[in-house]
Amino acid sequence: MIYQILLEELPYLLQGVLIIIELLVLLLLLGLIVGIALSAMEVYGNFFLRQSARAFIRIFRGVPATVLLFLVYYGMSGLYDIPSFAAAVLALGLRSAAYQSQIFRGAIESIPSGQMKAAHAIGMNKIQGVLFIILPQAVRLSIGPWSNEFSSELKATSLAYLVGVVELLRRGKYIVSYTYGNALVVFVFCGVIYFILTRLGNNLLYKFEIRISVPGFERRNVRESTIKG
Amino acid sequence: MKRKLNGVVWLLVVVFLMVSINLSFAGGQQEAEGEVYSAGIEAAFPPWAYAEKGEYKGIVVDAVRAIEELEGFNVEYKDLPWPSLIPALEQGKIDMVVTGLSVTCERAEILDYTIPFFALKDVVLVAEGSGTSMAEATGDGARIGVQAGSTQHDWVEANIVDKKNNVKLSTYEDFLMAVNDVDSGRLDAVVVDRLSALQYIEKGSPIEMVGELDNARSVAMAVGKGDPNGILGKLNRGFVTIYENGTWEEILKSYLPAGLEIDPIPTQMRDCIDTYQDPVPGLD
Numbered sequence: 280m281i282y283q284i285l286l287e288e289l290p291y292l293l294q295g296v297l298i299i300i301e302l303l304v305l306l307l308l309l310g311l312i313v314g315i316a317l318s319a320m321e322v323y324g325n326f327f328l329r330q331s332a333r334a335f336i337r338i339f340r341g342v343p344a345t346v347l348l349f350l351v352y353y354g355m356s357g358l359y360d361i362p363s364f365a366a367a368v369l370a371l372g373l374r375s376a377a378y379q380s381q382i383f384r385g386a387i388e389s390i391p392s393g394q395m396k397a398a399h400a401i402g403m404n405k406i407q408g409v410l411f412i413i414l415p416q417a418v419r420l421s422i423g424p425w426s427n428e429f430s431s432e433l434k435a436t437s438l439a440y441l442v443g444v445v446e447l448l449r450r451g452k453y454i455v456s457y458t459y460g461n462a463l464v465v466f467v468f469c470g471v472i473y474f475i476l477t478r479l480g481n482n483l484l485y486k487f488e489i490r491i492s493v494p495g496f497e498r499r500n501v502r503e504s505t506i507k508g
Numbered sequence: 509m510k511r512k513l514n515g516v517v518w519l520l521v522v523v524f525l526m527v528s529i530n531l532s533f534a535g536g537q538q539e540a541e542g543e544v545y546s547a548g549i550e551a552a553f554p555p556w557a558y559a560e561k562g563e564y565k566g567i568v569v570d571a572v573r574a575i576e577e578l579e580g581f582n583v584e585y586k587d588l589p590w591p592s593l594i595p596a597l598e599q600g601k602i603d604m605v606v607t608g609l610s611v612t613c614e615r616a617e618i619l620d621y622t623i624p625f626f627a628l629k630d631v632v633l634v635a636e637g638s639g640t641s642m643a644e645a646t647g648d649g650a651r652i653g654v655q656a657g658s659t660q661h662d663w664v665e666a667n668i669v670d671k672k673n674n675v676k677l678s679t680y681e682d683f684l685m686a687v688n689d690v691d692s693g694r695l696d697a698v699v700v701d702r703l704s705a706l707q708y709i710e711k712g713s714p715i716e717m718v719g720e721l722d723n724a725r726s727v728a729m730a731v732g733k734g735d736p737n738g739i740l741g742k743l744n745r746g747f748v749t750i751y752e753n754g755t756w757e758e759i760l761k762s763y764l765p766a767g768l769e770i771d772p773i774p775t776q777m778r779d780c781i782d783t784y785q786d787p788v789p790g791l792d
Contacts, residue, residue: 291562356599365584443588453559455684456552459711462688 281461285468288454295447296472302367302436302444307429309372314379315414321380322387323409332380339377344438347374354440363443371439375432382424386417422488429484430477437473447472528622545739547572547583548602550590552682555707555763556608556727559587568606568729570759571625575746581739589681594619597730603737608727610659613780620735620783622743623791624726624775625756631702633715635690642719645697648673653686653698655679656739660699663723690715706765726775740783744790747773 321333339347352366361369381459390413398408427444440449455462540564549569551559557566564585576582583606588596596602597619610628634640644650646668654661656679669675678695680686686698691714698715700708705717731739750756751773760770774791777784 288561332778352619353601356601360601440587441589441592443586443592445587449587450559452552456682457554457558457560457565459554459708459713460688462684469709486707505716 281464282463284454284458285465288450292447292450292469292472295445296476298364298444298446299433299436299476302364302371302439302446303429303433305368306372306375307432309368310375310379310428310432312457313373313376315383317376317380318383318387319409321384323405336380337376339374344371344374344435345441347371348438348442363439366442367436367439367444370442371432371435375428378383378428379425381434382421382428383417385424386420387413389420390416419488419491419493422484426481426484429480433477433480434473510763513544542580542582543737544582544584544600545603546739547585547604547606548588548593548596549585549606550593550682551585551587551592552675552684553607555703557606566607567759567763568608570762571747571750571756572606572729572743574750574755575743578679578746578749579742581742590655591681594657594730597732600732600736603731604739605730605742607729609730611726611728611778611781612659612662613778615730616781616783617733619733620740621728621729621730621749621781623784623788624728624777625747625751625773625775626727626777627724627771628701630663630699630721631705631717632719632721633687633690633698633700633705633708634696634718635693636714636716640696640718645718646672649675651676651678651694651696652682653678653683653689653695655683655686655700656681658683659723659725660701663721664699670731687713687715690741695788703764706768710765726778736788739767741790744788746790748791 292485317336320328321358324332347370348367351370352363355361370472394412394416395405395408403411405410421436436446439446440452448466448469451465455465532646549557549564551557551564555566555568556568557564559565572583583604585606586596586602593605593607594615594656597605605619608626608628609615609621611624615621632642632645634645646652649728650668650672652664652668652675654664654677661677661679664677669677678686678689683698683704686695686700687708689695690698697718700720702717705715708715709717721761729743731737731743735781750759757770757774760768764787777788779785783789
């Protein structure tokens, strides 16, 4: 009976969930750091910084994730034998950085230019203005679009099996293969797990959005406008 | 601000703990005597190699386990999807492929085969009770499914697609999905090796065999071209030994339907395979 088998395989499927979460947190973190840096280079950088950021973004947004995974995993062989998990973090994380950079660029550019002038007026230099005045406001505006990136990268982790990361969906495939069937039941089961993870993660993000909102300062009322889910 | 930062720091700590636990598990397996080879496995290929409850199983996995003990080496499995296995072997990411790999002259140019341990034929499967005949399943206008990059793929392309009219060939990452599509009516037939077909039918899949293809072939394992790690001799010697001491028969009986004849190892060795010319490594 397939439900009996699913129950018996549950510990191994949950290991797969753990791997997804590790992969997701690390790749989003890499994407966040590199993404913010890229957006800052694009908005505030000189010609050279701006163009190199754009080149990076063009490449990593323009090439399929599977190709990036293969490039990172196989491309360095001979020089460095990169482990599967690290290859997945690097390939998906850098791709995410390219996507995230545009979220932050949009948010930074939406902050009125008067804010920077005001920062200068109270004696801040450009870097201080960006760090203490612009970014704190921009990050607040980024959470909505960033929850898109979170949701989409969560599902993109299921591509990591291509370079040998045995994550949830791959483990589901194992079950389908040795039971000679049951594809629908097993994949729907995995789908429900992805759904729950997406929902939990987005809930956390929206809670964070509410917590960092400044009452009376926001142009909209976050508490009311945030769609739950 | 302090509370928020705390949350982020905790999240990071938890993730790094999880990663390090994972790494230490992986490291724990290496503490064994003898050389450790990296073995590529497509663990969705029963009965040759598959994974059940976190453990790799299958005919070739069991055979390699027996040979490991005989020859005093260890393998560490690395699961890769089937289309990646041979490229990974070429790139040196893995030292051997642990699965039932069909022996073909073309593949022999990029990898080295062990001695063949099984003879196989491919069969044509159709949906149970569909009444599709062999002629319909492989004739004009047929919709046929195969596993991508498989020997069946090449054979069907050369002998059916190129010779009949309007044949639609669909490729799948693994043939299970193809069998599903036969069941749901998206395909007329799927071409798969006879052993897998028998397993499907035994497990109660709603499919039936309508005929055999004229393409008998052998199945072997593979190592990197030129055998850079010197494993080929150990594997060949191991296969002959487990055949002679009866281990092989036990393994096959535990996976295959009863009454299937067991071929002596090595099975037929083709002339175009360089590692099958005298002296064959490990056989003297």
